[in-house]
Amino acid sequence: MQIDELRGELTTLADEIEPFEGDLRSLHRRERRRRIVRSAFVVALAVAAASTVVVARHRDDGRVRVTGAGSKEVPSAQITHVDVIVVPATPAVRDVLDASPVVRWYARVARSVRASSTSLGPASPLRAPFCALESSDGFAVQAMTGGSDIQQILARDLADRATSYDVSDSLGYDLRLFLKAGASSTQVESVRAALASDRDISWIRFVSQADAYEDFKKVFADQPALVETTKPSDLPVSFTIDLEPGSSAQTTSERYKKLGIVDSVIAGPSLFKPMFLLSPTDRTASACSKP
Amino acid sequence: MGELAFDEFYASFFDRVARTLMLAGADRDPARDATQEAFARALRQWRKVREMDRPDGWVYVVAMNQLRDQWRRSERRRTQAPAIDGGAVDNTHAVATRLSVRDAIATLPARQRQAVVLRYLADLTIADVADAMGCATGTVKATLNHAMRSMRVELDDTEDDDADR
Incomplete structure (x- = not known):
């Protein structure tokens, strides 16, 4: 036989x-919907980042403890990223934090934080720590290295002395860089390489579509129909980025926006952190009302 | 070229891609779903896909990858080709002499059939067939060679050198 x-x-x-x-019509319908969902997701994350200012305003009353040699407790302004919140703040907890190799610094967060009901949905990872901070002082802890499993280590070391909350994804990055739909693995790797070799950037984390979908479920927890009909493949991949101290978020952001494959760059919550730790007491109603 | 061009592309190739997937071993519903998903991705990236030499080739590859994911998820073994050894080939040769071309195609092991369908019906390059099947180009060539021998098809001399075609 011939070919x-x-x-x-x-x-x-x-x-x-x-x-x-x-079914061409359903294809176009799906694509229109995907574009809307994608935009809504990015906007929601940007708003969530900015709203940490609203979420957690409190008075920094200057009660920075006079620390002894070897203590890692610092004024709150010195914390550049909050990875874990530990509640309550007791001498025993302080001892654990001082002794822990995974803790870089920590700062006292005074109670009287008000968790705003407009910013903290039931599924928000910030809800539990901020609600705990309504009744006790706590510590905002910065990890020695980004991406470490500091919360698990502290939870083990603290045992029943305190509760530790992982807020690194919510409070711990400076910029989030979204890639365009359909970015190939080669393009993802080229962006990763550019970020990794950037002197202004200290740490990066790739957020896959599956990870983004987990975020999406939290952001839109109050809209189950939307979550149900959205697939991980509808969402963009992204990188969360920590900047080196002193680096400009705006300059870095503008630099990466010029890459063809980058769709958008949004400011991460940690850029608002100084306001979070230093702004005056919020007078809004609490989202932590008891049933 | 905007939405209209995509619509024309869809109209021209949807049926063809879905049929090809069925010949490659998919059931009807999975073939349709994988094809629809591949076109959804093509629409999403239409500005890039429309510039390709073979936009339909891209869709074939994406659709096959969808199918393979689906097969993996449902732990169906249809993509698992039996080990190819001398005995198996000899036996298939014997069978092929008695069967029509059509039967010869039907009796090919799953991966050989996939390779043959993608190469000679969808007219994909060896490199694209490799992408679609998730293997190396060398594996595709070997698989096609076995299939051709089983079906007693005379190979074109250029076959081995067209990976970049």
Whole structure:
């Protein structure tokens, strides 16, 4: 048999299959919806980042403890990223934090934080720590290295002396860089390489579509129908980025926006952190009201 | 070229891609779903896809990858080709002499059939067939060679050198 005969026979076999009806309209509908969801997701994350200012305003009353040698307690302004919140703030907890190799610094967060109901949904990872901070002082802890499993380590070391809350994804990055739909693995790797070699950037984390979907579920927890009909593949991949101290978020952001494959760059919550730790007491109603 | 061009592309190729997937071993519903998903991705990236030499080739590859994911998820073994050894080939040769071309295609192990369908019906390059099947180009060539021998198809001399075609 010749190859042409084989091609002919394959074509005949294909022709014998019952025709398929496409559904172009649903394809366009889905794409329009995906674009809306994608934009809404990015906007929601940007708003959530900015709203940490509203979420957690409190008075820094200057009660910075006079620390002894070897203590890692610092004034709150010195904390550049909050990775874990520990509540309550007791001498025993302080001892654990001072002794822990995974803790870089920590600062006291005074109670009287008000968790705003407009900013903290039931599924927000910030809800539990901020609600705990309504009744006790706590510590905002910065990890020695980004991406470490500091919360798990502290939870183990603290045992029942205090509760530790992982807020690194919510409070711990400076910029989030979204790639355009359909970015190939090669393009993702080229962006990763550019970020990794950037002197203004100290740490990066890739957020896959599956990870983004987990975020999406939290952001839109109050809209189950939307979550149900959205697939991980509808969401953009992104990188969360920590900047080196002194680096400009705006300059870095503008630099990466110029890359063809980068769709958008939003400010992360940690850029608002100084306001979070230093701004005056919020007078809004609490989202932590008891049932 | 905007939405209209995509619509024309969809109208021209949806049926063809779905049928090809069925010949490659998919059931009807999975073939339709994988094809629809591949076109959804093509629409999402239409500005890039429309500039390709073979936009339909890209859709074939994405659709096959969808199918393979689906097969993996449902732990169906249809993509698992039996080990190819001398005995198996000899036996298939013997069978092929008695069967029509059509039967010879039907009796090919799953991966050989996939490779043959993608190469000679969808007219994909060896490199694209490799992408679609998730293997190396060398594996595709070997798989096609076994299939051709089983079906007693005379190979074109250029076959081995067209990976970049």
